[in-house]
Amino acid sequence: MTATAAQAPNPSISDTFYTSLFEVDNGERIRACLQCGTCSGVCPFGYLMGFPPGRMIAYLRADRFENVLESDTVWMCVSCYACTAVCPKEIPLTPGLMTRAKEELLLEGNVPTELQDALMNSQRYGNPLGESPRKRAEWTKGLDFDIPTFREAKRPVDVLWFVGDYPSYHPRVQLTTKAMAKILRVLGVDFAILGPEENSDGDSQRLAGERGLFEMLAEKNGKAFGKYEFNEIITSDPHAYNAIKNEYPKLGINFPVQHFTEFVADRIDELKPHLKDIGERRVTYHDPCYLGRANDIYDPPRKLLGAIPGVELVEMTHNRTNSLCCGGGGGGMWLDGFQWEKAHVRLSEWRIQEAVNVDADILAVACPYEPPRFEDAAKMVQGAGRLMVKDIAELLADSLKMEE
Amino acid sequence: MNIVVLAKLIPDLVEELEIDDSGTALDMTWLRLIINELDDHAIEEAILLKERTGANVTVLAPDIEGVDDILFTAAAKGAERLIKIVGDYESGVNNHALARVLTPVMKDLQPDLILVGVEAHEDLDGSIGPLLAGYLDLPFIGYVASIELEDGKATATKEYPGGLSVEMEVTLPVVLGIQVAEEPPRYVAVSKVRQAMKTAEIEELEAGDFDLAGGPTIDRMYQPEVSEGATIIDGSLDDIADSLIGIFKELGVQ
Ligand code: SF4
Numbered sequence: 001m002t003a004t005a006a007q008a009p010n011p012s013i014s015d016t017f018y019t020s021l022f023e024v025d026n027g028e029r030i031r032a033c034l035q036c037g038t039c040s041g042v043c044p045f046g047y048l049m050g051f052p053p054g055r056m057i058a059y060l061r062a063d064r065f066e067n068v069l070e071s072d073t074v075w076m077c078v079s080c081y082a083c084t085a086v087c088p089k090e091i092p093l094t095p096g097l098m099t100r101a102k103e104e105l106l107l108e109g110n111v112p113t114e115l116q117d118a119l120m121n122s123q124r125y126g127n128p129l130g131e132s133p134r135k136r137a138e139w140t141k142g143l144d145f146d147i148p149t150f151r152e153a154k155r156p157v158d159v160l161w162f163v164g165d166y167p168s169y170h171p172r173v174q175l176t177t178k179a180m181a182k183i184l185r186v187l188g189v190d191f192a193i194l195g196p197e198e199n200s201d202g203d204s205q206r207l208a209g210e211r212g213l214f215e216m217l218a219e220k221n222g223k224a225f226g227k228y229e230f231n232e233i234i235t236s237d238p239h240a241y242n243a244i245k246n247e248y249p250k251l252g253i254n255f256p257v258q259h260f261t262e263f264v265a266d267r268i269d270e271l272k273p274h275l276k277d278i279g280e281r282r283v284t285y286h287d288p289c290y291l292g293r294a295n296d297i298y299d300p301p302r303k304l305l306g307a308i309p310g311v312e313l314v315e316m317t318h319n320r321t322n323s324l325c326c327g328g329g330g331g332g333m334w335l336d337g338f339q340w341e342k343a344h345v346r347l348s349e350w351r352i353q354e355a356v357n358v359d360a361d362i363l364a365v366a367c368p369y370e371p372p373r374f375e376d377a378a379k380m381v382q383g384a385g386r387l388m389v390k391d392i393a394e395l396l397a398d399s400l401k402m403e404e
Numbered sequence: 405m406n407i408v409v410l411a412k413l414i415p416d417l418v419e420e421l422e423i424d425d426s427g428t429a430l431d432m433t434w435l436r437l438i439i440n441e442l443d444d445h446a447i448e449e450a451i452l453l454k455e456r457t458g459a460n461v462t463v464l465a466p467d468i469e470g471v472d473d474i475l476f477t478a479a480a481k482g483a484e485r486l487i488k489i490v491g492d493y494e495s496g497v498n499n500h501a502l503a504r505v506l507t508p509v510m511k512d513l514q515p516d517l518i519l520v521g522v523e524a525h526e527d528l529d530g531s532i533g534p535l536l537a538g539y540l541d542l543p544f545i546g547y548v549a550s551i552e553l554e555d556g557k558a559t560a561t562k563e564y565p566g567g568l569s570v571e572m573e574v575t576l577p578v579v580l581g582i583q584v585a586e587e588p589p590r591y592v593a594v595s596k597v598r599q600a601m602k603t604a605e606i607e608e609l610e611a612g613d614f615d616l617a618g619g620p621t622i623d624r625m626y627q628p629e630v631s632e633g634a635t636i637i638d639g640s641l642d643d644i645a646d647s648l649i650g651i652f653k654e655l656g657v658q
């Protein structure tokens with residue numbers, strides 16, 4: 001073959017797909033794949049995927065991408081960046097190969113029904129849970145202080161708090177949202193939320209192959225951001241953080257953003273005098289994929305935990321760059337039934353087992369997907385009866401409460 | 405083979421419904437509209453039939469806010485022709501009136517098969533399928549869950565309560581009320597819908613005047629009222645659980 005794929009007169013599906021991968025940042029590195037198989041080996045579901053990354057590349061090279069499109073096991077990919085982190089050739093496997101493959105499957109209509117519902121809900125209501133968009137700020141009602149929306153504030157505000165889908169609507173995650181509100185209040189931060197003007201960040205939908213939907217949601221958020229004056233965005237959701245930091249700028253939506261843990265870690269000295277002993281607790285921390293591997297934020301969450309009197313921080317076997325995925329990324333949050341049918345194991349249970357192994361009292365988390373996922377999992381794991389799952393914001397708020 | 409699907413937009417129950425000042429109708433200010441789920445199934449069934457038999461699919465819908473989206477989505481799924489019926493829907497239109505307006509439109513389209521969701525939650529004067537069949541003088545079968553087409557005939561599988569299914573053969577043309585499509589309505593990527601917005605065209609037809617005769621006159625519309633036989637237990641989860649345990653004990657549950 002003398003012509004390159006792009007120049008070939010009748011490019012095959014494999015050719016077109018392969019060339020499209022070069023559009024992703026550093027995408028051309030895929031040419032250098034050694035077929036070492038490290039990616040497939042580290043993939044949490046690699047053993048049951050018909051086409052884990054390395055093999056998918058082999059099929060592309062063999063001009064047989066059709067076989068990939070017929071398989072549904074690509075939907076087992078939880079976009080956890082584990083493969084990307086270990087690839088010796090630094091090929092962007094998660095944002096490139098795997099996400100593009102899901103995009104093709106989605107266009108072909110090869111989508112599990114469970115996932116379709118979440119996508120449809122995001123399209124209709126701006127959130128994957130199918131909740132009323134008008135009720136996006138309803139969580140603020142149980143608080144004994146006011147959370148202003150920009151529309152009500154009618155003035156420039158220092159910080160825009162992008163609350164996110166699960167923190168706004170999920171009853172368990174709302175507890176972490178309220179804890180975060182309390183911390184911002186103690187810190188005296190001048191902030192406001194968008195309320196019903198906020199839409200899903202769209203990142204997990206993008207990683208589940210629905211790029212058009214992601215763009216639609218991003219445009220809506222970009223428009224809302226553009227309406228108001230503020231200095232920076234903060235969010236407790238690593239997926240929203242990833243979208244606003246790395247993906248929105250590609251669509252011309254440029255706003256500085258910090259994850260909640262970074263923002264508070266910078267102000268920890270102001271918070272410290274208010275933090276009281278929560279009693280002796282062995283705490284272990286789960287690095288969420290989109291804070292850790294995808295964005296290299298490992299220390300601020302640990303700094304916050306270390307600042308809480310009484311906390312003894314212990315690490316699980318898998319931590320930092322080799323942290324284990326909770327199973328919720330890349331659409332996994334909406335594919336629990338599908339994953340169970342294929343695997344008969346839950347990634348979240350594996351993680352709970354690791355927390356039990358280090359004899360932790362508390363599994364601390366920093367992503368809104370995790371409290372419900374890990375609490376469910378803890379019910380199924382032997383010896384996890386006394387393990388508590390708490391967002392770092394909740395632990396900080398508990399420690400603040402001791403003061404009252 | 406021409407298949408015409410009739411789709412309606414109805415209030416989305418994700419938002420709480422409110423009654424307007426007249427006390428006889430829904431307050432439309434905050435109402436969200438959504439495609440009637442069973443009409444969505446009717447569209448899916450039509451597309452499945454198209455894929456099996458090469459039939460042409462036309463989707464027809466009253467011109468209410470949001471109708472373009474549902475029509476373009478249908479085009480992205482494979483519908484060839486999109487038509488919206490323009491008219492004054494603001495003052496409230498019932499199914500009798502709509503069926504009468506649609507009768508000449510349907511006659512012009514000369515469909516072999518008319519598919520429509522078997523019911524919608526806002527049907528106050530009966531579902532539209534049988535009304536339409538009546539005005540068109542065509543047979544109607546409702547609660548259909550699958551369709552086979554062959555030699556100018558349709559075999560429809562109708563679902564009865566109690567898990568009973570019956571196959572009925574009927575000569576075309578016919579109106580079928582769809583209970584469920586053979587496969588769940590497919591998801592189409594937003595990019596495909598956006599593509600359809602650029603390429604597909606929506607034809608507009610005038611409804612003319614609506615004649616509401618045959619429909620109900622609404623004296624009063626209201627939210628369900630708590631009846632006296634019921635006790636609502638308020639409070640925190642713990643309080644509620646405590647009261648429940650008390651009540652069960654009182655009733656003699658061991
Ligand atoms: S780890 Fe990288 S180089 Fe090795 S097979 Fe996977 S993609 Fe190829």
Ligand code: SF4
Binds near residue numbers: 082083098
């Ligand atoms: S992103 Fe995670 S789940 Fe997806 S292929 Fe890579 S390692 Fe596997």
